[in-house]
Amino acid sequence: MSSRHLLKVCGATTPQDVEAAAAAGADCVGLWHGVPGGPRELDPDGLAALAAAARSTGLLPVWVTFLADPAALVATARAAGAGWIQLHAYQPPAVVRALREALPASVGLVKVLHVAPGGAGCVERPLIGAYARAGTDLFLLDTATEDGRIGSTGRTLDQADVTALLPRLPRPFLLAGGLTPANRPAYEEVVAHPGFRGVDVDTAARDRVTGAFGVPEIAALARAWRHAGPAGRGLGLGPVPVAVPGPGSRPGPRSDTSQTRRIREMEPSS
Numbered sequence: 681m682s683s684r685h686l687l688k689v690c691g692a693t694t695p696q697d698v699e700a701a702a703a704a705g706a707d708c709v710g711l712w713h714g715v716p717g718g719p720r721e722l723d724p725d726g727l728a729a730l731a732a733a734a735r736s737t738g739l740l741p742v743w744v745t746f747l748a749d750p751a752a753l754v755a756t757a758r759a760a761g762a763g764w765i766q767l768h769a770y771q772p773p774a775v776v777r778a779l780r781e782a783l784p785a786s787v788g789l790v791k792v793l794h795v796a797p798g799g800a801g802c803v804e805r806p807l808i809g810a811y812a813r814a815g816t817d818l819f820l821l822d823t824a825t826e827d828g829r830i831g832s833t834g835r836t837l838d839q840a841d842v843t844a845l846l847p848r849l850p851r852p853f854l855l856a857g858g859l860t861p862a863n864r865p866a867y868e869e870v871v872a873h874p875g876f877r878g879v880d881v882d883t884a885a886r887d888r889v890t891g892a893f894g895v896p897e898i899a900a901l902a903r904a905w906r907h908a909g910p911a912g913r914g915l916g917l918g919p920v921p922v923a924v925p926g927p928g929s930r931p932g933p934r935s936d937t938s939q940t941r942r943i944r945e946m947e948p949s950s
C-alpha cells in the first residue's frame with residue numbers, strides 16, 4: 681500500500697480559481713488575507729466567501745497570512761471558517777500558542793519555515809522545537825530570497841538545504857518554492873522522508889497568459905507530485921520522530937472534526 685500526497689495551490693481570488701483547483705485534483709487552496717500589498721489579497725468577506733466555495737467543492741481552504749496579532753487572527757479565522765491557517769511570515773511561537781488555545785482542534789496550524797539560498801539555512805531554525813510545542817500541526821518549507829522576499833517567489837530550494845533541515849522537524853511538512861512537474865525528480869530524498877505530506881505551489885499552478893489557476897497546470901502538478909509515497913504512510917498530522925530532543929511536547933493526536941480530519945483520513949491509495 682502507498683500513500684497519496686497533498687497538493688495545495690495558493691492564491692485563489694475567484695470562484696473560477698476554486699473550481700479549477702478542485703477540477704484539476706488539488707486538495708487544498710490557499711486564500712490570502714493580511715498579505716499587505718499582495719496582488720491576491722482578499723478582504724474578510726472575500727476570504728469567507730471563497731472559503732465556503734472551497735468547502736463546497738471538497739477542497740480544504742487554507743488562510744494564508746502575514747498577520748501576527750492573535751486577536752485579529754482568531755477573529756478572522758472564526759469569521760472566515762478557514763480549515764487551516766498558514767502563518768507565512770515571521771510570527772513568533774507565542775502566536776501559534778495563542779491560536780492553538782483559542783481555536784478548535786479542527787483548525788490546523790501551518791507554520792512556514794523560510795529557507796535562504798546558498799546554504800544559509802532556515803531563518804527560524806532555533807525556534808522549530810518551540811513552534812512544535814506551541815501547537816504547529818504542519819510545517820511548510822519555502823524560499824526566502826537574498827533580498828528578503830517571501831511567498832510566491834518561484835525560487836526553488838536546494839534539496840541539500842532541505843534535507844539538512846529535515847532531522848530537526850518534529851512535525852510533518854509540506855514543501856514549496858518554485859515547484860513544477862519537471863523538478864519533482866530533484867527532490868527524491870525529500871519526498872521519501874517520513875514527514876513529507878505534499879507540496880504547495882503558486883507560480884506553476886497558473887495559466888501563463890491569464891494568471892488565473894489553470895486546470896492543465898494543476899493537473900500536471902497533481903500527476904507529478906501527489907502520487908504514491910512509501911508503503912504504509914498516511915497523511916496524519918501527529919509527531920514525526922526527530923533526532924533533536926525538546927523539552928515536553930504537545931499531547932498526542934488531537935481529536936478533531938471536519939476539514940482537518942478529512943486530510944488526516946485521506947486513505948493511502950494503492
Ligand SMILES: O=C(O)c1ccccc1N[C@@H]1O[C@H](COP(=O)(O)O)[C@@H](O)[C@H]1O
Pocket residue numbers: 690691710715718720744768820822830831832833834835856857858859880881882883884
Ligand atoms: O501565493 C503567494 O503569492 C503568496 C504570497 C504571500 C505569501 C505566501 C504565498 N504563497 C506561498 O508561496 C509559495 C509557493 O510559491 P511559488 O510556487 O514558489 O510561486 C507557497 O509557500 C505558498 O503558500
